[in-house]
Amino acid sequence: MPKIQNKTEKPREPDDDYEVVSFEEYCDKPADAKSDLLSLNDNINYRIYYESLKMPKDGSGSAVEEIYDREIEGQKETSLNGQKDAPYTKLPFAPFGKSGNKFRASLFSGIIPKPRSDGESSRELRYQRFSQRRSSLQRFWEQIKSICPGMLGVGLVCVLCVAVWLVVGGALGGAWTEDKYRKLWERVHPENTEKPMTYYEMIVPEIHYHDHNNLSTKNKVNGSETAKKATFDSDEKYQRQMRPKPIQVPTKDDHDTGAKYLERTPEMLQKMCAQVTDDNMRFDCFPQDGSNEEDCLKRGCCWKLTSVPGAPYCFYPPQYDSYTFLNMTERKRGITAYYTLNRPSGYPGDFQQVCLDIMFVSGDIIQIKITDAQNKRFEPSYPELPMGYGSLKKMTYKVIVDSSSIGFKVVRLSDNVTLFNTQNIGGLILSDKFLQLSAVLPTDTLYGLGERRTRFKTDLKTRQTFTLFNYDQPPMENINLYGTQPFYMALEPSGKSHGMLLINSNAIDIVLQPTPGITYRTIGGILKFYMFLGPSPSDVTSQLANVLSTPFMPPYWALGFHLCKYNYGSLQVTRDVWKSNRDAGIPLDVQWNDLDYMKDGNDFTYDNVKFKDLPRFVKELHGVGMHYVVLMDPGVSAAEKPGTYPPFDRGLEMDVFIKNSTGQPFVGKVWNRVSTVWPDFTHPNASAYWTEMLSNFHKKIPFDGVWIDMNEPSNFVSGSLYGQCAPEDLPYKPHYIGKEGLRHKTLCMDAVHAAGSHYNLHNVHAIFEAASTYYAMAAIRGTRPFIISRATFPWMRKFAGHWSGDVASEWHDLRMSIPELLSFSIFGIPMMGTDICGFRGNTTVELCKRWMQVGAFYPFSRNHNSDTSMPQDPVSMGPEVVAASRTALRMRYSLLPYYYTLFWKAHMHGDLVARPLLFEDPSDVTTHDIDEQFMIGPYLLISPILWQGATTARAYFPGKQPWYNLADGKLLSTGGWRNVTDGQMIAVKGGGILTLQEPPEGVVSTSLCRSRPFQLLAAPDRAGRASAALYWDDGTNLSTYDESKYSIVNFTLDKQEFKSTIQSWAYGMPPVNKVTILGQKYSVKNVTLNQALCKKPVCEFTYSSKTQMLVVYNLMLLLNEPIHIQWTIQDKMPKVGTK
Known part of the structure; x- marks a missing residue:
């Protein structure tokens, strides 16, 4: 019998356990x-x-x-x-x-x-x-x-x-x-x-x-069993509600672990199975191959054939008796319940006792943790989760734990909708290498759960199973890809939303079904969830940021255009491509090199023959205000002559490499000529080692950013180059893993890190590497790091951006780039993009033109392709692509103050940079399916042409506010569907004010643009109002916020009055030389600037009835002083008025 663990002052007798209290x-x-x-x-x-x-x-x-x-x-x-x-x-x-x-x-x-x-x-x-x-x-x-x-x-x-x-x-x-x-x-x-x-x-x-020490379970009064229910409501009061248990389930004695489980009678099981009348309500009880009726019934499950595609024959009955409620404790900030194993699950290593710990993190965030109550199990140290708590004064939910059922449910208080119900749903299976939890959801519309190639909206109308396990796999449907992002956002037809995040670093299967329901299966660790109550989609992503932290703040130059190709062949070709595109007027900020710059594919080296003058070239880039990014794989060569390759020699000295099961460095193979070892980024010495290696290389090549690739981690051999991996011995094999098991194209699962086995740490390898790289670059350069990572995991947002990997040069891949961008936006990684024009295969002029037109507005904008593909930089693709690229990128560069402010809001508050249209109006169900358009911030709508041979795109304009064409300022739509040309693909929503900087003619870079005067573009809503803020700093300082070296200016438009107000001023801004007001239906009579009549030489204005624009120009307004512009209108509207 378990005992209360009281701290005593002297040894106790066996029965000295109870405390009598007043x-x-x-x-x-x-x-x-x-x-x-x-x-x-x-x-x-x-x-x-x-x-x-x-x-x-x-x-x-x-x-x-x-x-x-x-x-x-x-x-x-x-x-x-x-x-x-x-x-x-x-x-x-x-x-x-x-x-x-x-x-x-x-x-x-x-x-x-x-x-x-x-x-x-x-x-x-x-x-x-x-x-x-x-x-x-x-x-x-x-x-x-x-x-x-x-x-x-x-x-x-x-x-x-x-x-x-x-x-x-x-x-x-x-x-x-x-x-x-x-x-x-x-x-x-x-x-x-x-x-x-x-x-x-x-x-x-x-x-x-409630008996936390497992001494008692239930009360029976006069032979009738009653159940206790604990709820937490908005008044933070606790209630106990008694109701009859629907079906009495036999249980075994908790103190007699050898007691034999008493199976339900066939009649009882048949009666329970008959309650599942809808085949879509079936939750799979036998997910392994080879299910049959005999084995199904041995598990206490139901067996019935069905004609519904994907529905299981073997499924759980209601109130599946895998565990029995023991006791429950309520506290101000949560509920803790204990369960004891009731029947064997069919998987080895069942948890004998289970703790369900629910913590109310805040009024709209819940932590749910399901653990083995008797044994400590692996939990990833990243992400670092918040230790503090938010206020519970405005509770938006209640959590119900019921002793008559297994699990919990979460109910939204505003409308009493159950958002996540696990009570007697599916089967709660908790064993050493198989953990499973199922739930019923309130909607069949989900977003997220990546990384995978799919439409943005995940439709639960059909059953689907997919795996989350970091895998070096070019993007294609129905297979796991580079990263693991076990977060979904659910959206109801009403527009209300909630989110759920699973923190587990083992391989995960997600099963979605038309119930609507979800099943989580993982092969290790614990089940630790965070639930976000919304109720709006933007609330959900902000709440996610409260738990996972906000994204890193990029340097300003990283918002420019990036150019790269695998295997330029030499530094001379690299320089020629860079110079030709720059001279053609292609706005460009960052030149990259893939691994062909390295000597023998070895990290921290460069080819001193083909790239002999690389240090000089990087200094040349810096001299014209541009930047350079290098590729850095995690694998280190293990076959160099001793004393000739410090990254390997020092790694051995510092004992930082991942080990095999015998304690020797684990050896595999990637780009190095012979063999490869991998730094163990969980090792206490790893950060110092990585910083030393990057610092020594930076002294040779003063690079500005790091591209961390192959960090799933990828391995050209499945497992060890020498010897065999230990058997994985999986009672459940995840749905999509390689033919050789989990080790396919990666390390053995029994490889040893300082923090545990690779079996547990595989999915978080990249985040440990990204963290080490981020802090190393901050120390080396003293400015904001810029890092792009292929593999991801929750919390990657804090250190790095992401690109979607080796996409193909196909129209389908162009279209799929937008769902990928939107998914990673809600995952909280705003610095995201796709290789423009595609990576694999040869592009075409039409495809590359259309891809440059949309890719110019990705938050991370880079043209890159493989060594076997034709050159596809704009100049190499010819004049048509050059013209389209120059136009699109010049527009992007003019918008960079707006982009930069969005990244600041993402960094400070978790706002999205690129966002789906449903964020504009969640209650508009039309927006729920749209993923061929996207928003940049709240005011820019991108509607690209994505189909071969098309000259227009079918675009939807959400809401009832006016939308204006950014290119000419004309009214484009007041809501609904319409066709747009490539000259109309960028629309400005009424209600916003954009801060622009017109790029110079000729060569364009962020360093040249940042000194250009600001231009303000105000797009009034239906009421004639608009507002926005501008954030500005030096673009690189690490301690901008700590030292308050930034400025924020707010702008407002109210009918015929435009104002600026200073929120914070600690860093100088360029002056404003033009203010444009769109949507002015009536002719403007006169304009005043700061109470003085607008006239030469300090102010001029024009008005056009054709475009309905008022332009106040020839200004030189300092933003450290308020701006006040007013105008009066005439009764009649002339065709063109100038003054």
């Missing part, structure tokens, strides 16, 4: 108390158990049965020891009292304490039962003697009688006031809190407090 302590004990409050029945029951152990037994255990066979007043009691007749008389007084100094409890505690000496520890808890062989008067007299030895007077008896009366009446020192009785009554009778307090004899058989 009523005040029972009602008011703090939530973080280390001991638990138990009922009177529990105390007595516990004592009986130990007394029975001390009694002599014959072979049949008759001594115990003799005690259990006694029946007094028909009162039944159930604990983990089984149902038994209570060997005590129903007590005629309240069971709680105030503790005294000399005794452990007062007369009215319901337990007779033994006297203790002055030196005896107060934590030694010894009690004795009421004896059946003594009269009530004898027991009362013994109490008097135990309380006051030698002071047996009539006066004291009278005093005690008066005290009894006062306690019963509720007047003894305020301890038993009406409020206290009502408080106790409400704990016991939540369904009838209005009922006046009655006599205390009603309390004894019904009080049953």
